[in-house]
Amino acid sequence: MNNNNLSGKEAYEQKKLEKMKKKGQGAIISPKQASRTGLWMGVILIIVLVVAGMAWLLSQPRIGDNLEAISAVNENDYVKGNPEAKTVLVEYSDFQCPSCATYYPVVKDIVNQAEEHLLFVYRHYPLPQHQNAELAALSAEAAGRQDKFWEMHDLLFENQPAWSDLSSDKALEVFTAYAETIGLNVAQFTEDLDSSELKSKVSSNIAEGGAAGVTGTPTFFLNGEKITNPRSFEDFVKTIEDEINANNSTATTTEQVQN
């Protein structure tokens, strides 16, 4: 090709075209350039979508539609604190769950400290992979029939590592020994462990919890609202304290208005 007959600009474009042809590209707007930009935009978009999508899914409260059932304390519930309190903390828990055992002293502390302003409800949510969790829940219920639910609850959490890995038979022996320690009528305790009424109470706790969006333990509901992401125990305690303070200040204001 004779480049002498072309103007400067035409010669430049001709050169560029030939250069691209050498590289195996035919068009003036480089498809490689276009697909490269597209490629990186696509990659970044996919990454952002993956992270944002998962964050969105995880941040969903996962609460079902029966929140009223969660707040409503019924006569079968074991409760601690003030039954008249405006702040109700419901825990769905599993005696064999290590995280629940870690939360146990924290919850106990806050319930003791805020006794007058808080009502704490313990409900069962034994996870299927914890082989002794259901028996532990039944043991606490059986102790509850002799008015010693909380004593058994404390013993089970405090000694969790001692019975977690035992076979069901051995765990039963341990739980029976605990029953003796807290002064239960052991024969009655053993009989109650087999009670279908107690078994159905535990299963209905699980069913209610599942319907309310409990997927793991411990799950806490503060006045019907799931405490979703406590980053630390301090955060968890603060959430509860803030709720108590908010409810108390509303109560005080109402009283002042009435007066």
Add this chain to the structure above:
Amino acid sequence: MLTTGNFFRTLEDKTALAWAIFSFIGFIDATYLSLNRFFGYDLVCSFWQGCAEVTSSSYASMFGVPVAYAGALFYLLVFMGAILYLDRKNKNVFKFLMVTTSLGFLFTLWLLFVQTFFIEAYCIYCLISATTSSLLFISTGIYFQNSSKRLKV
């Protein structure tokens, strides 16, 4: 013109493609674990046995950095690197990824060792990550084996 026909022709391209796929799966897994940690869900026992034990153990962080975060960054680095190689065909990027995937595999072996002997529990998400990290290393291994064969011939 870029077409898939010649895009993944060379052994390097195929290796980089394998790295991109496996690291992407690993990235999803590690991101899930990281977000769980970020949202504080690692303080919860869930249906997956062992996860609470593993992710709340002292081994879940190294030098103050949560292992889940480091894992997500590792997979992101390999994924971006693999795409960068497929785009630019830069040999240094390829070599860097060979080293990174091998180091990642060594770290995986350490984590498996910790789960087996120290924590004595496995977490399903950690095992998925162990699998993807092993697959990344296997891809590197296959490349290494074939490329040395090629050199001998």
